[in-house]
Structure formats: C-alpha cells, structure tokens
Amino acid sequence: SYDEYISKLSTGRVLGMIDQWWDFAYTAGDAIKQAGLDAQGCDYIPLPITIDESVKNQWHNAGGAFNSGSGLAITVSCKDVPGALKLINDLLDQDIHNLRFWGVEGVDYEVDENGEFYRTPEQRTQASDTEYKASHMCSYSYFPQYNGTSDDGINANKPDGQAREFFDGLNDDVKEAFQAYGAETYVEMLGTNEAPGEWYPMWSFSNNFNTSTPGGMAWTKIGEVKHEYLPQVVMAADFDKAWADYMDAYNACKPEDFISELQAELDSRMELAAKFK
DSSP states (O other): OHHHHHHHHHTTOOOOOOOOGGGTIIIIIHHHHHTTOGGGTOOOOOOOOOSSTTSOOOOOBOSOOOOTTOOOOOOTTOSOHHHHHHHHHHTTSHHHHHHHHTOOBTTTBEEOTTSOEEOOHHHHHHHTOHHHHHHHOOOOTTSOOOOSBOTTSSSBSSGGGOHHHHHHTSOHHHHHHHHHHTOSSHHHHHOOBOOSOTTOOTHHHHTTOOTTSHHHHHHHHHHHHHHHHHHHHHHOSSHHHHHHHHHHHHHTTOHHHHHHHHHHHHHHHHHHHHTTO
C-alpha cells in the first residue's frame, strides 16, 4: 500500500525509487528530517536515468500544466454563494497566502533587511513536524493558490520555491552532490523539456478514473498488480520467472481497455487544440 511504501522510505534505508517529488517529500521527506536522518546522509536527489545513453531523459517538463481533472465547485444547496466566493477570493489575498504557506512572521519564518523571507534551522525542523503542521499550519492545499513570485516582487509564494531557503535547507551531503554535478536545484539535476504535445498532461484525465468504466477498472487493477508484483520482481532470485508472472497478472487486468479510453481522450484533445491554430 502507499502507507507501507512511505513507511519504508521514512526509514532512510531505501536506496532509490522511481517517483515524483510531491509524492513523498511532504511525508517521507519530512519524517526523515524529523528523525534527524538527513543529517546522517539519508536524503533523495533526482538522477536523469534512462535505459542507455542514446535515450534522452524526459523526466521534467518545463512550465505549468493545465489540470482539467480537478477544480472547485459550489453546490446548489449553498446558502451563501457570495460568502463562499469571498472566502475563496480572500484565500488568494497575498497576506493570507503568505500565512497559508509561510506561516506567521517571527514564528515560522523571518524577514531580512532586504525583505526576503527565510527560516532558521529550528523553524525548518518545526515546519517538517507532522503534529505542528496539523495544529498550526493550514495551507488549504486543494484550494486555489499561487506559485512563482509574490506581489512584493521579492519572495516566492511558497518556501520550496525560494532559492535561498531551498538551498539553505539542504543537508551538507545533498549540497556536496549538487556541487559535484554543477547543480543548485533538483531541476538542474534532471534538465528540462518542453511539453511533448498538445495532449499533455494525460494524468489530468487518468486521475479521475474510477471503476465505473472498463478503462477505469483496468487502471485500478494495474495499480494493484504493480504494487504487489514489482517489489517481488526486484528482489527475485529468478528475475525472468518473476517478470513473466508479473506480465501474466498485468495482461489479466485488460490494459487495452485503459489504453483505448486514454487514446480517445488524447484524440479529443488534439481535435480541440487544432481549432485554435
């Protein structure tokens, strides 16, 4: 399960995995910091690994992506629609946005003589504490929010986007690794790519899959099979047999149903994009 996966990562004993930063940084990443394991060299940096040197890595995509698979709605039974809209609007006020993601000045972050926000080592440790975040912070992470630079033209809207705060918050081992690779950020470790096509990103479609369609059912089963079999494949004494067992289980999920629905959505997006050329 996902919880078991995060629990394993949180021990600091997992050498590497294929994952995206957001999927583990706020859980296992914070747990590693809270346990002091990052100071012992337990941390993760991305590497642009491909099957061989002839394959260009495409691990990172430049810029933002429109997510048509999520949004915010107000129900018809809402008794105060203007009030609900005002709440959403107020959450985007810069001062409130700072409170959501940076916290309270003098408690969760400091401001230097140039107006730049930063955290002390103690505040960084505090910000990674699950109990502290639950009782003190409230990012409303599924509500509208800003990335990039704040209205003051100095600070990032979120701490992980603040270059100085990001680098100062790294442990010495990660800094040493960055210096060895001539990088200062995770993205520089990977390089970046333009969007692969006007259909991108397909995760905004697959994220909304459920078991009500054949493709959604296949997608759910594929996830279950992947989590069950791939760890066995990695650790198997007989790799070929373990892989064959995985392929049998995978094909039984009817991946063609998933691919068919995905292809139909891709074609629809391409047709729509063509209308605006």
